[in-house]
Amino acid sequence: MGRLFLNLFKSKLRAFTLLECLIALLVLAGSLSIYQGLTKVLSANIHYVANSQEENWLLFCQQFRAELERSRLKSVSPGRLTVTRDGQELAFGKSKSDDFRKTNADGRGFQPMLWEVASASFSQEDDDIRLELRFTNGLERSFIYAFTKQT
Numbered sequence: 001m002g003r004l005f006l007n008l009f010k011s012k013l014r015a016f017t018l019l020e021c022l023i024a025l026l027v028l029a030g031s032l033s034i035y036q037g038l039t040k041v042l043s044a045n046i047h048y049v050a051n052s053q054e055e056n057w058l059l060f061c062q063q064f065r066a067e068l069e070r071s072r073l074k075s076v077s078p079g080r081l082t083v084t085r086d087g088q089e090l091a092f093g094k095s096k097s098d099d100f101r102k103t104n105a106d107g108r109g110f111q112p113m114l115w116e117v118a119s120a121s122f123s124q125e126d127d128d129i130r131l132e133l134r135f136t137n138g139l140e141r142s143f144i145y146a147f148t149k150q151t
């Protein structure tokens with residue numbers, strides 16, 4: 001048995017040295033730390049996008065502009081905009097809950113257009129209307145639309 005043990009030490013077998021082991025451990029540790037950092041950044045970006053109002057605001061602007069392009073201005077009050085389209089009166093404004101919605105002028109039937117709205121106020125200067133919105137997260141946005149003069 002002793003001879004077999006001595007023959008193993010004398011043979012020229014290539015072995016995994018301590019230095020190679022340390023380098024492999026450093027590469028693994030570095031790779032894991034980079035992976036962990038990237039997942040934290042990705043997680044933060046996903047969280048930001050999920051809570052961001054920017055996409056909702058852009059979609060709202062497109063929808064609201066499309067609604068107003070086909071309409072004629074009827075009246076503006078601080079909390080409500082009333083327009084006429086195809087003989088039907090429509091009203092836009094913040095509801096008692098946290099959404100901005102489109103309804104009939106008498107309040108029946110509603111279509112929420114934007115959520116998490118803390119306050120909304122309209123103002124008018126000539127044929128231009130201005131909508132000031134404040135969201136529940138503190139974000140403030142303005143929407144301005146110029147109605148064309150009817151002949």
